[in-house]
Amino acid sequence: MTGPAPRPATGLEVLRPGALTTVQDLGRPGHAHLGVPRSGALDSGAYRLANRLLGNPPGAAALETTLDGVRLRALSPVVVAVTGAPCAVRLCGRPAAWGAPVRLRAGAELDVGRAEAGLRSYLAVRGGFAVPPVLGSRSTDLLSGLGPAPLAAGAVLPVGAPGPDPVHGVDVPAAPGPPAELVLPLRPGPRADWFEPAAIAGLWRSRYRVSAASNRIGLRTEGPALVRSRGGELASEGMVLGAVQVPPDGRPVVFLADHPVTGGYPVLGVVPAGPALDAAAQARPGTTVRFVAATAEGRPPPA
Structure with a gap:
């Protein structure tokens, strides 16, 4: 035995x-x-x-x-x-x-x-x-x-x-500490034209919060809904790390490391890989999220 x-x-x-x-x-x-x-x-x-x-x-x-x-x-x-x-x-x-x-x-x-x-x-x-x-x-x-x-x-x-x-x-x-406010530089596209111009302009002024539903797949947000300029369906297309997809509820989702490789909701823009996405990994639910226009190097503009 x-x-x-x-x-x-x-x-x-x-x-x-x-x-x-x-x-x-x-x-x-x-x-x-x-x-x-x-x-x-x-x-x-x-x-x-x-x-x-x-x-x-x-x-x-x-x-x-x-x-x-x-x-x-x-x-x-x-x-x-x-x-x-x-x-x-x-x-x-x-x-x-x-x-x-x-x-x-x-x-x-x-x-x-x-x-x-x-x-x-x-x-x-x-x-x-x-x-x-x-x-x-x-x-x-x-x-x-x-x-x-x-x-x-x-x-x-x-x-x-x-x-x-x-x-x-x-x-x-x-080594940076966890963010008190998560500032995400955003490069618009490829589907920014699926949203009302006023919604895009409002995005830069709005404050969102990290949702408790966030995980390794994506950082979900709570805050003002983004209004689309067109209805209908979008054919599935490739997704990349940092893609900001907007589901039917209008609240942006930032794709993280375990994100799907395709998706059917419009991608408003992309947060370039780097320090901002590292900070997103440390942002607790309730943390304020602010989207800003990315510079050519992919960083937030100077304050």
């Missing part, structure tokens, strides 16, 4: 998965023609910083937590770093550093606490999480179901071999 399979002696065991913790990397671009979204870390700046702190390559897989963090046990010695939404980090019950490398011995428990501001924290491990890649990426895609499932208690996350670059502390002061 055989006993249960032995537990792996390396990696990190999930003790508390949190509300939604997923494995993310730079995503799987280039597969839209197959109906596969890009996915990847929502706050790319915070994700990249966590890997730089550990000397990981830029695309090493990390964990993205949502609001209430995660708790893990090291099954072998590892080095980790937590960035993104500020939160309490505790090692074996004692305070540990946020935004800096933290060394865990085998058996040590790491608790990444509730976000004190913002929504999403990032936990990287030296060597990256070595879950099996799908279409060249280890990212969890909530829309298509590709990649590893969201974390569950008892799961063991394998860790890859460390690279040659050293562990160091860098540029944490440059």
Whole structure:
């Protein structure tokens, strides 16, 4: 009679998965023609910083937590770093550093606490999480179901071999905090002509709020409805990261990493990828949203 399979002696065991913790990397671009979204870390700046702190390559897989963090046990010695939404980090019950490398011995428990501001924290491990890649990426895609499932208690996350670059502390002061007001630079088109000119003019003056229905697929807004200049249906067409689609209720939706690759509602404009979409990843429900005309470089105009 055989006993249960032995537990792996390396990696990190999930003790508390949190509300939604997923494995993310730079995503799987280039597969839209197959109906596969890009996915990847929502706050790319915070994700990249966590890997730089550990000397990981830029695309090493990390964990993205949502609001209430995660708790893990090291099954072998590892080095980790937590960035993104500020939160309490505790090692074996004692305070540990946020935004800096933290060394865990085998058996040590790491608790990444509730976000004190913002929504999403990032936990990287030296060597990256070595879950099996799908279409060249280890990212969890909530829309298509590709990649590893969201974390569950008892799961063991394998860790890859460390690279040659050293562990160091860098540029944490440059990491922006969660936004008090989310300012989104918008490039109009391709379907801005489906809206009344007064609606477009009113968009620049209006204030919206982040809806509690927002998720990794899209940031939904609450506020003034945009009036269309034409009725009828629009044939499905390709969608891109940052596309601002307007469903029948007239409230803009900003597509994020797990967005669908096609859609049938008119796209008023596109928020260029970059710091604004990183900030959108950290905007809590109720945060004020303001759309502004993008400059040629895709940034908001000077205040």
